[in-house]
Amino acid sequence: MTAQHDSAERYDIVGVASSAGGIHGLGVLLGALGTAFPVPILIVQHLDPRHRTVIADVLGRRTSLPVKLAEDGEHAEPGVVYVAPPDRHLLVGPEGTLVLSPSEAVNFLRPAADLLFESVASVYGARGIVCVLTGTGSDGARGVDEVKSQGGTVIAQDPDTAEFRGMPASAVATGAVDFVLPLEEIATVIRGLVATEGQG
Template sequence: MTQMAGNANNHPTQFANAAFDIVALAASAGGLNALTEVLSNLPADFTAAIAVVQHLAPQHRSMMADILSRRTALKVKQAQEGDSLAPGTIYIAPPDYHLLVNGDGTLSLSQSELIHFLRPSADLLFESMAGSYKDRAIAVVLTGTGSDGAMGVEAVKKMGGIVITQDETTAEFAGMPIAAFQTGDVDFVLPLQEISKTLVTLVMGN
């Protein structure tokens, strides 16, 4: 496993056998089912790190990491300040905290202002990931209401990354995927069942 540490230029080290180092998934209403479908079909040796923003009620402790860890071969944890991204690991944004990706391959949590009335914000995750990982980042927008993620998608595409959205027919709530698609910056519009297979092909080449 390639060690993740920033080099002198404050760029994250690239993971071995990975064309992309990080995949960020964003979901809102209907998200648990969609995330379970995608993450349960990724192999245990998936060579990128995964960051997840799921909109949750801020006053309740999240069970997302517990639930997903029972349904995927990958390691799942609720993200903590200073975590170093590692391949094959899923980092879940805690309730009421923005999740940010730093240029040295670590994560930060922030309780800065709500974005579009939301915290965590997919836009902030995507934008920070784009700035840090540039053309080695993939953004995935899943089911949800509203437009969170659309601004972040533009940032990912501008920096050379790849953008995937769930298609309308398989999304329980199509607001977020449609808003992302309307930016004109989406590379793949896929049925939910095809997203994990596409991620494996993009990241691992098989």
């Protein structure tokens, strides 16, 4: 990594998507990120909208980072994990303002990873990292393509090690993925990427 690339290597946000098998996957990832994580983490996990969700409580027991359901209009703070609530798309706007949208489902999904990732690409460009974990279907594939086209960094769980390979395999198939990794190695790579911030 050369000095002239440092400005492009400064990351300001991490977006993560998961579906089937995702609670375990998210728990492993978040639990390995440590305590003082320098950027916000936004999560889309497909949830049943008919039930009150306890995902923030469940994930909060697996990580030392604060975990909460995202609220419309709040500012994403470094080191905090924001989870999309059931039946609302989670997007990030200018200056890290979170947006919860009741707009129509994307491929029958709300929240949809594609919309989160596309908003990360639009607002953060090369300063965004997105990650696709276990899940069925192809949600996130369109979004990772957009993130990559804007210079961001894309990580996918190795489909061969994922509990459900559909989502990570669809992401890998786009050709936009920078790192294909076993679940247990993803946090180390993300920590290494965000640690480059400010170095030069």
